[in-house]
Amino acid sequence: MTKLEQVQPFLKWAGGKRQLLPVLAELAPAKFNRYFEPFVGAGAMLFHFQPKEAYINDINSELINVYATIRDDVDLLLEQLKQFHNDEESYYEIRALDRTDAFVTLSNIERAARIIYLNKTCYNGLFRVNSKGQFNVPFGKYKNPNIVNAEVLRAVSHYLQQNQVTISNTDFATMVLQHADKGDFVYFDPPYDPVSATSSFTSYALQGFGREEQMRLHQVFTELAQRGCYVMLSNSYTDFICDLYQDFTIEGVKATRSINSKGNLRGKIDEAVVISYDKK
Secondary structure, eight states: OOOOTTOOOOSOOTTOOGGGHHHHHHHSOSSOSOEEESSOTTOHHHHHHOOSEEEEEOSOHHHHHHHHHHHHHHHHHHHHHTTOOOSHHHHHHHHGGGGSGGGGGOOHHHHHHHHHHHHHHBGGGOOOBOTTSOBOOOBOOOSSOOOOOHHHHHHHHHHHHHTEEEEEOSOHHHHHHHHOOTTOEEEEOOSOOOSSTTOOOOTTSSSOOOHHHHHHHHHHHHHHHHHTOEEEEEEEOOHHHHHHTTTSEEEEEEEEEOOOSSGGGOEEEEEEEEESSOOO
């Protein structure tokens, strides 16, 4: 199947991989069977490879609902998106829905449209929730955000419909250990190990992702490598991560982060790309 250029990320996402795709694609296995992405986020890697058989997952239920809705009901989703307005009053009205009893009555289409709208119009495209799971990013004040990106959404819907793409909302380990086998390619893009005490950003879902989770991820990475899977992981280039994955190949790369609530924290940072296989 010929890859379609229009199949691309439809959301901005913290840690998104679009800018690193040339490096990651170079480090990826030349051939693999099925594709797995347990922390799919905005899906830059998925949409780059456009595999015929893939398993994608994320713990963020609102995000996964967007993927499923684009696959199943893209026309109704586009109609819903056309109802939104790019002004501050409308933004905060839509944002506040998850603070009301009405939120549980929203359809999957309404929930998906809400997330896309908030993502396109909120400050810096950040997805962040508070301790109660409520979206809490302020209005972005953009002049002309692309709320109804019909071409991309239809292309993504076509890809998801025409291929075997299993979409799940569960723990990363559960999803991948149940299905991945020898010759499959597994790409992990988890919440990153913080480079400082104040830099952690894991509030895209209520569940945190601290050092214990990083160590559990390492165990899963190791088990998959032993199965004969091709396993790749992106993370911060910290001493902790380098020590954790010292038995594997670690490549250091530079990435520009445009999504951060603090402007002085955007810019070039070191990232680690860990692979379980011999790229040669």
